[in-house]
Amino acid sequence: MRAVTEREIRASFINCTKGEAKRLAVPRDLATRPWDDLDFLGWQDPGAPERAYLVVESGEGFTAVALRRATPGAGQLRRSMCALCLTTHTGGGVSLMTARKAGREGQLGNSVGSYLCTDLACSLYLRGRKQAGPGGRPPESLTLAEQVDRTMTNLARFLAKVTG
Numbered sequence: 001m002r003a004v005t006e007r008e009i010r011a012s013f014i015n016c017t018k019g020e021a022k023r024l025a026v027p028r029d030l031a032t033r034p035w036d037d038l039d040f041l042g043w044q045d046p047g048a049p050e051r052a053y054l055v056v057e058s059g060e061g062f063t064a065v066a067l068r069r070a071t072p073g074a075g076q077l078r079r080s081m082c083a084l085c086l087t088t089h090t091g092g093g094v095s096l097m098t099a100r101k102a103g104r105e106g107q108l109g110n111s112v113g114s115y116l117c118t119d120l121a122c123s124l125y126l127r128g129r130k131q132a133g134p135g136g137r138p139p140e141s142l143t144l145a146e147q148v149d150r151t152m153t154n155l156a157r158f159l160a161k162v163t164g
C-alpha cells in the first residue's frame with residue numbers, strides 16, 4: 001500500500017468521533033513501516049492493548065477503522081483462524097475484534113465483530129515475513145497475489161459491514 005501519514009490516518013476514521021480520531025494512538029514509526037509488503041496497516045495502542053486500528057487504501061484516499069479486542073478468555077488458548085488472511089494461531093494470536101458501526105447505527109451502539117490476527121500483521125504472515133507457528137500457514141495452491149486478493153476481499157466485506 002501507499003505510505004500513509006498520521007494526518008491522513010486521523011482524517012480517515014469512519015467509526016469514531018472527530019475528537020477520538022484526534023486523540024487515538026497512531027504509530028510513531030510510520031516512516032519505517034514495510035509499506036511495499038503491507039496490504040493494509042494495523043496496529044494496537046501500546047498503552048491500551050484492547051484498542052486496535054486498521055487503515056486501508058480505498059480509491060483516492062484511505063479508510064480507517066477503530067476496533068476493540070474482546071478480553072481474552074480460556075477459549076483463546078485454542079487454535080483459531082484469522083477471518084482475513086486465514087492464518088491459524090494458538091494462544092491468543094487471533095482475537096475477536098469488534099468495530100462500532102459507522103454513523104447512526106454506531107450511535108445506537110451497534111457493532112460488528114470478526115476474528116482477526118491480534119497483531120493485524122496479516123500481510124506479513126502471507127509473505128512469510130512473520131511466522132505463526134507450526135501449521136499456521138498450511139501450503140496453498142494459490143499464488144501470493146491471489147492470497148492477497150482473498151485477504152483484501154475479506155477485509156472489504158468486513159468494512160462493508162461496518163459502514164452498512
Ligand SMILES: [Zn+2]
Nearest residue numbers: 082085117122
Ligand atoms: Zn490475519
